[in-house]
Amino acid sequence: MSVKHPIVAVTGSSGAGTTSVMRTFQQIFRREGVNAAYVEGDSFHRYDRAEMKVAMAEALERGDHTMSHFGTEANLFEELEELFRSYGEDGTGRVRKYLHDDVEAEPFGQPPGTFTPWEDLVGDTDLLFYEGLHGGVVTGEVDVARHADLLVGVVPVMNLEWIQKLHRDKATRGYSTEAVTETILRRMHDYIHYITPQFSRTHVNFQRVPMVDTSNPFVARTIPTADESMLVIRFANPKGIDFPYLLSMLHDSFMSRPNTIVCPGGKMDLAMQLIFTPMIERILERRRRAVAAHWEGVRLGAGGEAAATVVAH
Template identity: 75%
Template sequence: MSIRHPIVAVTGSSGAGTTTVMKSFQHIFRREKLNAQVVEGDAFHRYDRTAMRVAMKEAEDSRRQFSHFGPEANLLEELEALFRDYAQTGRGRVRKYLHDEIEAAQHGQDPGTFTRWFGIEDETDLLFYEGLHGGFAGHGIDVAQHADLLVGVVPIINLEWIQKLHRDKNLRGYSQEAVMDTILRRMPDYAHYICPQFSRTHVNFQRVPTVDTSNPFAARDIPTADESFVVIRFTHPKGIDFPYLLTMLRDSFMSRPNVIVVPGGKMGIAMQLIFTPMILQMIDRKRRAV
């Protein structure tokens, strides 16, 4: 953790809602005129798209557990080094993963590849990470210890499966059987390396649908935000103005002394109300230290 060079990390699997979190933080950074170094977790995968297919086939042939959720498929030592170096100096080495044709064309490369490593620009106000392993700790690596604000974003597991099934079937053309195989293959790594991160976070956002998701493999539609609640848990609730949040977020309520439940459609505004003062406190401490 660092006063001079704060780090905000959002951890959660693909489709969990981390994109909503990123947009909420981007609104905060733009409104408060903050220069944030954004780091995507995909940039710290060990393999590009083609090499990952080969590695997965080799793991399958040898009956070895392997997935993007586990440490073997990621550069977690390099990720911790980035967090550590940034916390100490405000600098570090990053790269980008080129997801699609548009991103690839901007760099003159193929989609599914990485750019070269490059140094973080000087004079950033903070580092913002969004990906799978912002709260990782294990195998002699502790990424989580360097985050000044660690946020978990996770839907209940059946909802996560529904989202993956619909995305991979409709957007990527996979069969339901292939998606189910992927879910089952990832489960050991999800249980061992993703779930424990949500016990290290400062704030968790868990989306809970209010419709029947008991058989995710038969669900025809993804539950909408208006068909959901978001359970927000604070590890350290001291200093959180719950009466203010309850007033500003209509139809919200407290379920425990450190938990507020808000309508799913208000997740974005809840994030801005909660995180804006936290970010401003970080920046105030940074400027006082400088």
């Protein structure tokens, strides 16, 4: 964690909705005049699209049916932690971009499914914003979670997450139901060991719970809408959270536990705006004070050196 160079991380599994959450934070940053450095979690995969197919085929030949984008073998966890550490110390770091489709790839003159070259972060940013699979990952070798000043989890209930993935992969990638099901099964080991533990480390969790029957996600014809869902918002530390204000603004909401609010799913963007705007303001105010104290120390140090030089002569 860092006062002068704070890090905000949104973590969740594929199709959980982290991209939508990123757009909400972008709105907050624009309104508050925040100059953020954006980092996508996909850019820290170890393999590009073609390489991943080869690596998975080799894993299957070895009898490994669990290799996935969720686990250590397919990710650069050490490099991700190094980025967080470096940024927290002095606002620097090395990043690249994963080009998902033709639209993203065209400006770089590269095929989709590849990475851009590693490069230095643009300097003089107010904070680092990460969105992806592993913003709170911890293994025996790395601890990414400890560097985040604000760690947010986005967690649909399991059946809803599967429905969203099935519909997305079939509609946008042309996969069959059988192929998507195989992917879900292959990822389960890493999902249990690397994805779900992160949500015990988050500062705030947002979990969407459908209010319609999702008992068999593999035959669901439609994705439950936000208005057909409730949103469970859990605060790891409820101290300082103005629950009466949130309840008054989020109509039809209630508290199910001393640290948990439940509200209609359609109010997710509003809930995030209400919750995270003051949190970001506090993070930035601490940063402003720390930066001001730093430069005041530099000024006084320079003045002391000048005075010592005069006395010496």
